[in-house]
Amino acid sequence: MRLIIGIGNRHRGDDAIGCILAELLSTRLKEQDNPDYRIITHDGEPASLMAQWAGYDEVILLDAVHSGRQPGTLIKLDLVNEHLSQAFLHCSTHAFGITEAVELSRAMDTLPDKLVFYGIEAQTFDPDARLSQAVSQQLEQLLADIVEDLRDNHYENKGAVPMHEFSLMADLLRKIERIAQDAGGREKIVLTAIHVKLGALSHISAEHFREHFETAIKGTVAEGARLDVEELTDPNDPNAQEIILDSIEVRDRDDC
Template structure:
C-alpha cells in the first residue's frame, strides 16, 4: 500500500515589511498556478509569521515541508536564494548553531524535542534588500520569485516520484 503524500509549503513573512513578504508572495504565486496545474492531493499552502508554534502546527504530519523566508546576510546579495535541505536523520540531531536569521531554528529544535519533525525540510532563504515598513518587493527580490516557484515545483515532482517508487 502506498503511503499518502503530504506536502506543506509555508511562506514566512510580513506583508508590510517589503522584502520580508517574499515567502508570502511565493505561496500566493503557487496558489495562482495551482488553478492551471493542480498540486498533488495532500498538499497544503500556508502563510505564517514565523512563530515556532505556528510553524510546527503547519508542518506536523508532513512528509515534505518547503519553507520560503527572507534572509539577511553579510555581505548581502539581494535576491540570492539559499536552498537548504534536511532529511529526518539530520533534523533529529540537535543543532550545533542557531538559525536566528531564518527564525526557524527554534521551531526545528522544539519540533525535534516533541517528536514532531517532518521527514524532510527544505528551506528557501531569499536575501532581502529592504525590510522597511511598506508593501511590495524590491526589484532584485521580485526577480527571485519565479525561480523559487519553479524550484519548489521541481521538489514536489521529485518527492512524488520517490513516493511512487516506495
C-alpha cells in the same frame, strides 16, 4: 499530502517574499493539476507553526534571509540533518520563531520526515516598504526553480554549504560587504583579493574553507576575488576558534 508554509511579514519589504511565493506556488501548482500540496502563509509564531506541520511527512518552509549574497538568490537547506542558525535570519521579525519551532520539534522527536527550508536573499526589511526591485525581478525564476524541485521531489541543494560553515560564511560575507560599501560599493570598486586567517581551533582546514567559500561568494561582491588563507597554529591565541578577515584588496572599477 505535503505542506508548504510561506513565512513572512507583508509590511516589511522583502520579508514578505515567503508569503508571496506561497501564493504564487498555489496558483502555479493548480494550473499544473498538482493537488498534492496544502499551501498556507504564516507569521512564524513557533507553537502555531509546529501545530500546522503536525501530522505531515513532508514540509517546505519559504522565508527571507540575509547572508550577504545577491538579492533574490535561492538557498536550500535540509533541516532534518542541519540546524537552522539565526545568523542569516537576524533581520527577520520571526527568526527566533522558526528556529525555536524547528529545534523544539527536534527535541520532541516530532520533526517531519522531510523538512526543507528555501531561503530567499532579501535586500530590505524596512517597515512599510514594498518588495524590492532586485527581489521582484527574480520572482519568476524563484518560482520556476522551486516548482522544478517539487516536481522532481528533489530537495537536496547540490553544492550547498553545510549549516555550520554557512553561518561562518554569512558572517564573513557581511563583513566583506560592509568594507566594500565603505570603499565605494560595487559601482566604484572591485574586490581583487581577500585575506583570511583560520584559528588553530576553528576546526576547518584551508582546503575545506576554500571549497565552501567559493560556493558562498557566488553572486556577491566577493565573487572573482583571489582568496589567500593562512592557518594559525597557536591554540592559546584569543582568536583560536575564529575565522578572521585579515584584509581585502580593492581597485577602482574605472581602472579595470
